[in-house]
Amino acid sequence: MSFYNQNPIPNLPPIESKRIVIIGAGFAGLKLARKLIGSSYQVLLLDKNNYHQFQPLFYQVATSGLEPSAISFPLRKVFHNSKNIIFRMAIAEKIDQKANRLYTNVGYVDYDYLVLAMGADTNYFGLENIEKHSIPMKTVSEALFIRNKIISNYETAINIGKENERKPIMNVVIVGGGPTGVELAGAVAELRNNVFPKDYPELNFKNMKVVLIEAGTHLLLSMSEQAKTKARTYLEKLGVIVMTDTQVLDYDGNKVDLKGKESIETKTLLWAAGIKANHIEGVIEGQTLPNGRMIVNEFNRLKESENIFALGDIAISITEKFERGHPQVAQVALQQADNLANNLLAEKRNKPWKRFKYKDLGSMATIGRKLAVVDLPFIKFQGLLAWMTWLFVHLMAILGVKNKLFIFLNWSWNYLAFDPSLRLLIKPRQIKTKKEKELIEE
Secondary structure: OOOOOOOEOOOOOOOOOOEEEEEOOOHHHHHHHHHOOOOOOEEEEEEOOOEEEOHHHHHHHHOOOOOHHHHEEEHHHHOOOOOOEEEEEOOEEEEEOOOOEEEEOOEEEEOOEEEEOOOEEEOOOOOHHHHHHOEOOOOHHHHHHHHHHHHHHHHHHOOOOOHHHHHHHHOEEEEOOOHHHHHHHHHHHHHHHHHHHHHOOOOOHHHOOEEEEOOOOOOOOOOOHHHHHHHHHHHHHOOOEEEOOOOEEEEOOOEEEEOOEEEEEOOEEEEOOOEEEOOOEOOOHHHEOOOOOEEEOOOOEEOOOOOEEEOHHHEEOOOOOOOOOOOOOHHHHHHHHHHHHHHHHHHHOOOOOOOOOOOOOOEEEEOOOOOEEEEOOOOEEEOHHHHHHHHHHHHHHOOOHHHHHHHHHHHHHHHHHOOOOOOOOOOOOOOOOHHHHHHHHO
């Protein structure tokens, strides 16, 4: 007996041509859907949220630099004038590859082509206590939770008399030396140096540690030697304690245990150490690697399938140049989506498909205000110019003119005054009365 919804997804228009179902409205899924606007395909885009999240700026939400709405964009608004694109907020549960059917929590849908673009989630590497007590940052809501957690800690600390009891509440430990960890550490350090002392003059922020831990030998392992060196120099100038070649063993909510090194007391452990591909039932064992990434060919077609494709972080295509697969970054997802869209459109014109070839456009990371590192294929640079380049690239990538303007004004104000005004501790109100519960249920 099947436990999946055996009813079709309601209110879908009839199919006039072929139906493409896309799971996930991240960089890859949204790019693909937008490129297919106006085509003869019926495109059904599914996501568990009704908005697109701009992940590279999560850390700014977490550190009170931007509102969540500034880096989120309603998916339905993207497709207001697109007759062939349909969006449904749904959770994909199982694929029936033989029947060409996808089961979701709101019903099933039959497809001609299925595109898996579900992205990746936080990887805790089997450390159960860390999964339980640390805070990840893979969604807007998690970034907002970090903001609330940090601000709540200082509101608590100011009411504690003993200094030794305040320190663990004030300390922030970040695990993961990739761009997310580096950017988060720099932003938290600048809050500690320039903003929190004005908000909480009674507290001594010299006692607040901002620690960045990386298991590898360097920060930003995929970037150039200049970028690695400068990133560490910039962070240390901000007062961040950088610990490389350091393995985290355990965390109980109060103390971070390190291999061969002294433990660190903290109530706030932010986990940015790795990602793992999201999984869906119905993908058979031979189609994935042990790490969960789905094996695809040069057209991003899933192994042992003719009409299922995988894009972005969940996909892996092993080539002579990329023996471990393409890097799990936004540019790969966007380029794969662009290539697949062109191939699907070419098919309508009876033209041959083109193989995917990744063009590395470079990488970058910002370390606080006026500091960044940029690696481009033709040049590498750091400092203020790199920071301005980082601002421009990310601003142009944001969806919506209103969001672009809002972020530009926020960044301009923060640059001039460096006093972000979003340090608000907003928590959902708990339902207490019977009447409130009845109103919600209705």
